[in-house]
Amino acid sequence: MYTEKVMDHFQHPRNMGEIENASGVGTVGNAKCGDIMRIYLDIDDDQIIRDVKFKTFGCGAAVATSSMATELVKGKSIQEAMAITNKAVMEALDGLPPVKVHCSLLAEEAIHAALWDYAEKH
Amino acid sequence: MYTEKVMDHFQHPRNMGEIENASGVGTVGNAKCGDIMRIYLDIDDDQIIRDVKFKTFGCGAAVATSSMATELVKGKSIQEAMAITNKAVMEALDGLPPVKVHCSLLAEEAIHAALWDYAEKH
Numbered sequence: 001m002y003t004e005k006v007m008d009h010f011q012h013p014r015n016m017g018e019i020e021n022a023s024g025v026g027t028v029g030n031a032k033c034g035d036i037m038r039i040y041l042d043i044d045d046d047q048i049i050r051d052v053k054f055k056t057f058g059c060g061a062a063v064a065t066s067s068m069a070t071e072l073v074k075g076k077s078i079q080e081a082m083a084i085t086n087k088a089v090m091e092a093l094d095g096l097p098p099v100k101v102h103c104s105l106l107a108e109e110a111i112h113a114a115l116w117d118y119a120e121k122h
Numbered sequence: 123m124y125t126e127k128v129m130d131h132f133q134h135p136r137n138m139g140e141i142e143n144a145s146g147v148g149t150v151g152n153a154k155c156g157d158i159m160r161i162y163l164d165i166d167d168d169q170i171i172r173d174v175k176f177k178t179f180g181c182g183a184a185v186a187t188s189s190m191a192t193e194l195v196k197g198k199s200i201q202e203a204m205a206i207t208n209k210a211v212m213e214a215l216d217g218l219p220p221v222k223v224h225c226s227l228l229a230e231e232a233i234h235a236a237l238w239d240y241a242e243k244h
């Protein structure tokens with residue numbers, strides 16, 4: 001049912017945790033399943049995402065997509081990060097079952113919310 | 123949204139893992155969200171559940187209810203374990219949001235499936 005990459009990122013999530021005094025924080029909820037996700041971004045003066053962490057109450061698919069999404073945005077500019085879609089994240093994981101696609105939206109939405117939070121503060 | 127007990131069992135799940143050569147193993151899927159859960163039981167000759175472990179791809183609510191359910195069945199007889207409902211597990215956690223009740227069914231169903239697996243083998 002799940003690809004090797006999904007299982008790997010589920011069992012060994014990258015960048016799980018919090019960032020104190022983050023440059024931007026995004027919290028989103030999933031209306032379909034009631035799960036929540038929070039992404040923390042640390043953005044430097046050159047507008048490069050130096051660090052990123054996530055926390056979620058979501059399922060294995062939410063954990064795996066967040067883990068992959070944080071890897072994809074780390075080291076990127078704000079513009080590059082904005083362009084990363086949940087489709088790109090799912091492709092990097094070699095796919096997700098259709099019933100789990102809505103879970104993957106959490107990571108994309110939380111990253112956008114965190115970038116928005118950063119933009120509002122700057 | 124989540125009680126202190128739910129957050130505690132989500133962040134520090136009890137009895138997560140596998141049992142090699144378990145007396146009974148139950149695997150169930152959740153049609154609503156596509157998540158899966160597996161429970162391993164170690165049952166002794168007096169039909170007492172000596173050890174129990176779980177693994178799940180499910181969300182935080184599934185993790186918390188499984189963690190609590192495994193604590194409730196540990197040390198119990200097969201008959202006592204059969205009588206533990208997801209309602210009892212949710213009460214032990216001081217409740218769950220309605221959207222998450224279907225997640226709590228996974229643990230109950232997986233325990234029943236594991237007891238059934240044990241019964242079939244003996």
Ligand code: FES
Pocket residue numbers: 033059152155156157180181182183184224225228
């Ligand atoms: S949403 Fe699937 S187990 Fe909770």
